[in-house]
Every structure is written in C-alpha cells, then in structure tokens.
Amino acid sequence: MSLPGLEVLRREMARQYTDALQSFHEAHEQAPAIASRIRETGRLTLLGMGASHWANRMVLASYRAAGIEAAAEVLSEAMRMPQPPRDRVTILVSQSGGSGEVAAYLDRTPDHADHFGLTLNTDSTLGRAVPCLIGVGGREQAFAATRSITLTLCLHAAILAALGEDMNALIDVLNSGDPLGAEPPADALDTLQDTSLLVMSARGQLHGALQAASLTFMELARTPAMALELGQLLHGPMEMLEPTHTLVLARPVGADAAAVTRTAQAAVSYGLRPVLFDLGDQPTIDGAIHVQLPPLNGLAGVAVLLPAVQRLAIEAAAARVGDGFGTPLRSSKVTNGEAP
Numbered sequence: 110m111s112l113p114g115l116e117v118l119r120r121e122m123a124r125q126y127t128d129a130l131q132s133f134h135e136a137h138e139q140a141p142a143i144a145s146r147i148r149e150t151g152r153l154t155l156l157g158m159g160a161s162h163w164a165n166r167m168v169l170a171s172y173r174a175a176g177i178e179a180a181a182e183v184l185s186e187a188m189r190m191p192q193p194p195r196d197r198v199t200i201l202v203s204q205s206g207g208s209g210e211v212a213a214y215l216d217r218t219p220d221h222a223d224h225f226g227l228t229l230n231t232d233s234t235l236g237r238a239v240p241c242l243i244g245v246g247g248r249e250q251a252f253a254a255t256r257s258i259t260l261t262l263c264l265h266a267a268i269l270a271a272l273g274e275d276m277n278a279l280i281d282v283l284n285s286g287d288p289l290g291a292e293p294p295a296d297a298l299d300t301l302q303d304t305s306l307l308v309m310s311a312r313g314q315l316h317g318a319l320q321a322a323s324l325t326f327m328e329l330a331r332t333p334a335m336a337l338e339l340g341q342l343l344h345g346p347m348e349m350l351e352p353t354h355t356l357v358l359a360r361p362v363g364a365d366a367a368a369v370t371r372t373a374q375a376a377v378s379y380g381l382r383p384v385l386f387d388l389g390d391q392p393t394i395d396g397a398i399h400v401q402l403p404p405l406n407g408l409a410g411v412a413v414l415l416p417a418v419q420r421l422a423i424e425a426a427a428a429r430v431g432d433g434f435g436t437p438l439r440s441s442k443v444t445n446g447e448a449p
Contacts, residue, residue, distance in 0.1 A: 114435020115427045117251045119289070122416060125256040126288035128246040129263040130280070136242045136267035143198070143225050143242075144271035147177055150223070152197035155181040158210050160254035160321050161202040164261040167317030167411050168269070175272040184210045185447070188217065201226045204249055204257035206233025206241075209445025215239075227264045229257055242267065252437050253325045255419050259288075259412065266408060278409035290416030293424060297384045297398045301326070301425030304355035307334035309418075310342045310372070311359035315388075318411050319359060322418035329435060330426035339368060347372075352380035357421070359386045359414055362406050366391060373397050384421070386414055 147153050153172055155165035165181035172179035180192075184201070188210070203211045206228035215221070215238045226241035230248050235241060244260035263283070270276045301307060307326050309319035316338050323336040337346060339358075350356065356376045360369040369385070370392065376383040377396035385397055389404025400421075402413050427434045 112427055112431070112434045114251070114433075115423070117435060118253065118255060118423055121249060121251050121256040122289050122419065124246060124288070125259040125416070126283045126286060128244065128256060129259045130283040131245040132243075132260050133263040133267050133270075133276075133280070133283075135245060136264055137271075139240065139242055140267040141271040143200075143240075144268050146223060147172075147198045147268070148272065150196040150198055151176075151178055152195065153177050153179040154187070154192065154197055154199045155179065155202060156184040156187055156199060156214070157181075157202035158184050158208055160258050160324060161204060161261060163317050163321040163324065164258045164265075165202055166320060167262060167314055167415075168265040168408065169317075170314045171265075171269050171274060171408055172272075175269060175274050177272070184214060188214055197223065199224045201235055201239065202228070202261055203233075203235050204229045204244075204254060204261070206230040206235035209447040211235050212445075213447040227261055229260060252435055252440075253328045253423070254321070255325075255416075255423075258321055259415060262408065262412065262415075269408075276408070278405060278407065279412055282405070282409050282412045286413055286416075288416055290418070290420035291400055291402060293400060293417075293421040294398055296382070297400065297421055298425050298428060300355045300382055300384065300398070301330075301357075301421065302428045304332065305353040306349075307332065307355050307357065308342070308346075308350070309334070309336040309357045310339045310369075312339050312361060312365040312369070314407065314411050315359040315361055315414055318415040318418055319357065321415070322357075322422045325419060326422040326426055328437070328440070329423060330429050331438070332426075332429065339365075339372065343368075343372065347375065350376060350379050350381060354381060356381050356383040357386070357418070358383055359418075360388065360391050361410065362389045362404050370394065386417060388414065
C-alpha cells in the first residue's frame with residue numbers, strides 16, 4: 110500500500126530504536142542530577158498530554174519500584190486539581206515542547222524549582238523554560254506519535270538508571286529488536302479494518318502501550334477505540350462487547366496471564382475474535398488470533414510490545430481510510446487545549 114502518510118509513519122518507526130538508544134546515552138550527563146533530586150524529595154509527578162501521558166504511565170511502575178512515590182497525571186487535569194504543595198520533582202513531558210497546556214502550566218507556575226522536562230525540541234517553550242532531557246532526531250513529522258513515545262521511554266530510562274534501576278534488558282531490545290514491530294497476521298488486520306469499536310486491555314506497565322495504541326487508532330482510523338485496564342474492563346464494560354467489535358489484549362509473563370486468557374475465552378464465546386499479543390509461550394485459544402513476542406516484562410516488555418501494537422493499529426487504519434490517511438481533519442500535531 111503506497112500512502113504518503115503511511116510512509117512517513119514507517120520512517121519514524123524505523124529509526125525509533127536507534128534514536129532512543131542514542132537519547133538514552135546522551136541523557137546520562139544530565140539524568141543523575143534529576144535522579145538525585147527525585148531521591149532527595151522521594152516524590153515525583155509526571156505531567157503530559159496525549160501520547161506523552163501514556164508514555165508516563167508506561168514508566169510509572171518503574172519509578173515506584175525504585176522507591177519513589179510517583180504519579181502520572183494529565184497536565185490539563187493537574188492544573189485544575191493541583192496536588193498539595195510539598196517537596197516533589199515535577200517532570201513535564203511534551204514531544205513538541207510547545208503545547209498550549211505546557212505554556213499555560215509554565216505561565217501559571219512562576220516558580221520552576223524542581224521542574225524538569227522531556228522533549229524532542231530544544232528550542233521550544235518547554236526547552237527554554239526548564240532543564241530538559243532532549244530526544245535525538247528532532248521533532249516527529251507524522252501526526253500520530255510513534256518514535257516520540259519510545260524516545261520518551263528512554264529518557265525516563267536514563268533517569269531510572271541513575272536511580273539505580275537495571276535498564277539492561279531494555280537496552281538489549283533497542284540493540285537487537287525490530288523497531289517496526291512484529292508483523293501482524295492478516296486476520297488481525299482484517300478484524301481491525303472492519304471493526305465498529307476497538308477495545309484494548311492489559312495489566313500493569315503493558316497497558317500503557319495499549320492506551321497509546323488506542324489513541325493512534327482513533328486518530329488515524331477515525332474510529333471509536335478505548336483502552337481499559339483489565340480489571341476495569343471486567344467491572345461492567347464486558348456487557349457492551351458484540352461480534353462487530355474487536356478486543357486486543359496483551360498477555361504478560363507471570364500470574365496475570367490467567368485473567369487475560371479467561372477474558373479472551375469469554376470474548377470468543379460472545380462472537381468476537383480477540384487478538385492476543387503473547388509475551389512468551391502461552392496456550393493458544395481456539396477462535397483467537399495470536400501475535401508472538403519475546404518473554405519480557407518491565408520496560409523491556411513495553412519496548413517490544415509498543416511497536417507491535419503501533420504497527421497493527423497503523424496498518425489497519427491505513428487500509429481502512431485509504432487516500433488522506435495520516436492527515437488530520439479536525440486536529441493538529443501541536444494542540445492548544447487551553448485556548449480561550
């Protein structure tokens with residue numbers, strides 16, 4: 110399929126691992142100072158919009174594992190429901206560094222002490238306002254976020270490494286994995302191409318990758334999509350599932366795999382054909398579509414799952430939309446949600 114918007118996305122994805130790896134290494138000069146202050150306060154708030162927020166959600170468990178009282182909040186929401194004033198580090202995440210929310214937050218928060226940024230754009234509102242870790246390769250060209258998410262993960266990883274967390278498994282994925290992601294089965298593409306609603310679900314850190322992919326599908330396919338943490342999906346929304354819908358699940362290594370398996374089996378009984386991204390050897394489910402991924406967990410698992418679900422969402426959306434794919438009708442790459 111030859112679509113200009115699809116080619117732009119593929120070019121971004123093709124370089125996301127190499128750019129992320131370089132970003133990780135280049136951040137090592139500044140990351141220790143950020144990590145030191147995080148350790149001193151013991152508290153961290155991650156703020157972002159759109160895919161930047163989902164990237165923050167992907168790393169949240171890793172900060173908590175490092176002993177940090179960490180939270181990831183939507184920036185526009187945090188401005189309206191601020192946390193009590195206490196010693197904490199705040200990291201603002203924005204691939205462009207120039208969203209309306211970032212500008213509004215910085216304007217309403219004149220004291221930028223203990224504020225840092227992660228961005229792909231040095232010469233941006235964010236890049237000029239606070240000390241920033243900068244992703245390599247410049248701003249993202251495609252409308253939907255792909256490379257910027259992976260770079261954000263690795264800028265966070267540089268801070269986590271400075272906090273003493275082991276990032277070797279993540280680095281191994283970036284060195285040897287496929288940045289374009291596992292090839293989706295034709296059946297999986299068909300079911301997303303024809304769906305009236307895409308529902309995505311997982312547990313823990315992996316769920317952040319599906320939250321980002323659901324946004325990608327909404328933006329590019331112009332089709333309803335949602336991502337619900339597995340427990341939230343089981344608390345009522347299973348009632349809505351019907352054969353015209355598609356359910357995409359990530360089945361992890363470990364104890365949480367059993368609940369994902371049961372959910373997929375239930376979906377088959379409702380007439381759906383669920384798509385499972387299996388990390389490691391997992392039992393096959395009659396009536397489901399399986400995508401095999403390496404048996405990884407933590408940020409390494411996220412890094413191998415993310416491009417795979419990106420590829421599925423993007424290629425299905427491209428087949429669905431055709432001409433004009435990747436060109437937004439009502440949105441823009443850099444959004445000002447705080448405009449009067």
